[in-house]
Amino acid sequence: MLWILSLLVIIALGISFLGWWFSTPGYDGPSSDHFNGTTFENISDVEAKGFFDLIKWSFSRDEGEWAKLTDEDVSFAEKPSPTVDNSLAITFVNHATFLIQTNELNILTDPVWSDRVSPLSFAGPERMRPPGLKFEDLPEIDIVLISHNHYDHLDIETLKKLDSVYSPEFIVPLGVDLYLNREGISNTTSLDWWEAKPASESISITSVPAQHFSARGLFDRNKTLWAGYVLETGYGNVYFAGDTGYGDFFKEIGEKFNSITVGLIPIGAYKPEWFMGPIHVNPEEAIQAHKDLNAEISFGMHFGTFPLADDGMKEPINDFTEAMQKPENTGVNFKLLTEGDSFVLQ
Numbered sequence: 001m002l003w004i005l006s007l008l009v010i011i012a013l014g015i016s017f018l019g020w021w022f023s024t025p026g027y028d029g030p031s032s033d034h035f036n037g038t039t040f041e042n043i044s045d046v047e048a049k050g051f052f053d054l055i056k057w058s059f060s061r062d063e064g065e066w067a068k069l070t071d072e073d074v075s076f077a078e079k080p081s082p083t084v085d086n087s088l089a090i091t092f093v094n095h096a097t098f099l100i101q102t103n104e105l106n107i108l109t110d111p112v113w114s115d116r117v118s119p120l121s122f123a124g125p126e127r128m129r130p131p132g133l134k135f136e137d138l139p140e141i142d143i144v145l146i147s148h149n150h151y152d153h154l155d156i157e158t159l160k161k162l163d164s165v166y167s168p169e170f171i172v173p174l175g176v177d178l179y180l181n182r183e184g185i186s187n188t189t190s191l192d193w194w195e196a197k198p199a200s201e202s203i204s205i206t207s208v209p210a211q212h213f214s215a216r217g218l219f220d221r222n223k224t225l226w227a228g229y230v231l232e233t234g235y236g237n238v239y240f241a242g243d244t245g246y247g248d249f250f251k252e253i254g255e256k257f258n259s260i261t262v263g264l265i266p267i268g269a270y271k272p273e274w275f276m277g278p279i280h281v282n283p284e285e286a287i288q289a290h291k292d293l294n295a296e297i298s299f300g301m302h303f304g305t306f307p308l309a310d311d312g313m314k315e316p317i318n319d320f321t322e323a324m325q326k327p328e329n330t331g332v333n334f335k336l337l338t339e340g341d342s343f344v345l346q
Helices: 002-022 052-058 156-166 176-184 250-259 283-293 316-326
Strands: 089-095 096-101 108-111 143-145 167-175 187-189 197-198 204-208 228-233 236-240 260-268 297-302 342-345
Touching: 089 297, 156 316, 156 342, 167 176, 167 204, 176 187, 187 197, 187 204, 204 250, 228 250, 236 250, 250 260, 250 283, 260 283, 260 342, 283 297
Parallel strands: 108 143, 143 167, 167 187, 236 260, 260 297
Antiparallel strands: 089 096, 089 342, 096 108, 197 204, 204 228, 228 236
C-alpha cells in the first residue's frame, strides 16, 4: 500500500512540475471590465469548463471518425505572388491559418505548420491533413496575428521559424507578448479589446472581443487575453474570429465596423455541447454570427485538421451543410474552403 501511495505522490508531483513548466507569464496591468487585476474574463458570465469537467469529459468521450490524409490527398496552393496588386487575396491554409495579401502587406493568422498542437512532440492532437500552403512557398510575411495562446493557435515552433526567416511583427492579445519575448521573439505588439494599430498607410488592425479562455499549463489559466481581429483595408473589412463561443459581441462588432466584407469564422470542435459550447461555436451558431456581423461573405475554419473535440473529421461539414439548407438561411453567403483555396476581393 505504501508503494502505491508513493507512486501516486510521484505522479502528482510530476504533473505539477510539467504544469508549472508549460505555464506562461501572466499580464500585469490595470484592471478593466474584463481584467480583474489577475485574470481575464469574458464579457458575459459564460466561462470555460474547469478541470473536473475536463476529467468528466475524458472518461465519457464519444469521438467521431478521423482519417489521416497525406500530401497526395490534398491540393496545395500555388506559390503566392510576393505582393497582390489592386486586390485583397485570402488563402486558406487550414485550421485557423489564413494568408491575407494586399499590395502593401502579407499577413498570417494563427499560423500552424507543426504535426501536433501540444506541449509534447510525441502526444496530443495530431495533424490529420497537410497544410494547403507549404511553408517554403510563403511570400515575405510582414505581420502575424495571434488570437490566443492555445497550442492549436500559438504554435511556438512555427512562430520561431517565421521570426527567423521573415522577422515579421507579431500582433497578440495582452500578455501573450511576454511568452513570445521569453522565447526570443522580440518584435511584438500587444492589444486590448477595441484597441487599434495602424499596420500601413491604408490598413488598420483592431483587436475585438471573443468568448474563450487561455492557458498553456496548469497555472496560467486566463492570465493572458484572447481576441479576434478586424482588418480595415481599402478593399473592405476582414474579420478573423480566432477561437470563440457565441455571444452578443458579434452584433457589436458588426455595428462598430458598419460593414464586414469577409468573415473568417470557426465551425468545428463543438462536441459535446455541454463541454465545448461556452468556447466554440457550432455550425448553426457560426451562421448566426455571420448574420450578426452583417458580413457580405464568410468562410468557415477550425475544422477537419486536428481532433480537438468529439466531432469527427466530416461532422462540422455535414452539420454546416444541413444548417445552411434551413429556410431561415436561404441566401446566406457562407462557404467552406478546402486547404489551398483562395478568395480575391477587387
